[in-house]
Amino acid sequence: MVEKFHFHRFEFKYLVDRKTKENLLKDLLDFMDFDIPGSSNNAYYDVLNLYMDSQDLRFYREKIDGLMFRRKMRFRFYTSNPEENTHVFAEIKRKRNMTIIKDRIRLSYEDALNIAMRSFSGIVRKLDSFGAQERDILSEFLFEVMKCRLSSRLWVNYKRTALAAKKFPRLRVTFDDDIFSTIARDGFGFNLKRNPRRIFSNRSIFEVKYNGTLPYWIHGLIRKYQLFREPISKYCNAVENLLY
Numbered sequence: 001m002v003e004k005f006h007f008h009r010f011e012f013k014y015l016v017d018r019k020t021k022e023n024l025l026k027d028l029l030d031f032m033d034f035d036i037p038g039s040s041n042n043a044y045y046d047v048l049n050l051y052m053d054s055q056d057l058r059f060y061r062e063k064i065d066g067l068m069f070r071r072k073m074r075f076r077f078y079t080s081n082p083e084e085n086t087h088v089f090a091e092i093k094r095k096r097n098m099t100i101i102k103d104r105i106r107l108s109y110e111d112a113l114n115i116a117m118r119s120f121s122g123i124v125r126k127l128d129s130f131g132a133q134e135r136d137i138l139s140e141f142l143f144e145v146m147k148c149r150l151s152s153r154l155w156v157n158y159k160r161t162a163l164a165a166k167k168f169p170r171l172r173v174t175f176d177d178d179i180f181s182t183i184a185r186d187g188f189g190f191n192l193k194r195n196p197r198r199i200f201s202n203r204s205i206f207e208v209k210y211n212g213t214l215p216y217w218i219h220g221l222i223r224k225y226q227l228f229r230e231p232i233s234k235y236c237n238a239v240e241n242l243l244y
Contacts, residue, residue, distance in 0.1 A: 005133050007102040009170070009211040013232040020225055021175055021204045025161070027224075028173060031217055032163035035172065044159045044177070048077040050116065050184055051235050052150040060239045069096050072235060073144055075112055076104070080157055082188050088112035090141050103137045105130075113188055115145060116152050152184035154238045170211040171218070175204045181238035197241040205232055
């Protein structure tokens with residue numbers, strides 16, 4: 001499979017209780033299949049995000065102030081225990097009005113760690129070894145980290161259940177559960193024992209991600225379960241639980 005670096009789509013989020021999740025998931029499986037990376041035998045997989053922000057929490061404030069164009073910068077791991085042989089994704093996620101635009105690039109653990117530690121000389125020398133699209137994404141990521149003096153702020157860890165539509169290739173839904181956050185230190189020293197906080201306790205974040213039009217059955221399920229779209233941000237909730 002060709003790795004995808006650029007995503008341009010709508011993302012609608014809903015908070016659901018555990019019972020609603022169970023029933024909604026059963027209904028969705030009539031139209032969708034589990035979408036699980038790798039060879040996991042579970043219906044879910046781990047996601048671990050390290051959010052970067054400035055000393056004055058610029059990206060948090062952009063969201064709270066309701067800016068129509070705003071960004072988040074993060075490193076993403078598909079594991080709850082980062083190790084030196086783990087691949088890391090550096091991601092730039094932007095919201096422009098209702099549209100989500102996400103660019104990401106896969107990096108080695110060493111290169112990503114150096115960026116997080118604000119040690120840039122090695123990765124700058126490697127820029128020409130990347131393809132054109134990857135190089136552009138990485139250059140923008142590095143520029144923002146340097147310009148805004150970004151540093152590691154918060155870890156957010158959760159279990160994700162993902163489904164892909166059988167007949168609509170541009171539609172994907174996810175349920176995020178067991179969402180914890182903890183304050184980040186320099187580097188990738190993730191440790192949930194360091195004053196972890198559970199956010200969205202006993203509820204799942206249900207997210208509909210699509211490009212184009214939504215099929216009728218998604219609209220029907222949203223009405224059936226009386227779901228209401230909400231401006232949910234894991235990062236902002238983590239900031240308010242841990243830093244304020």
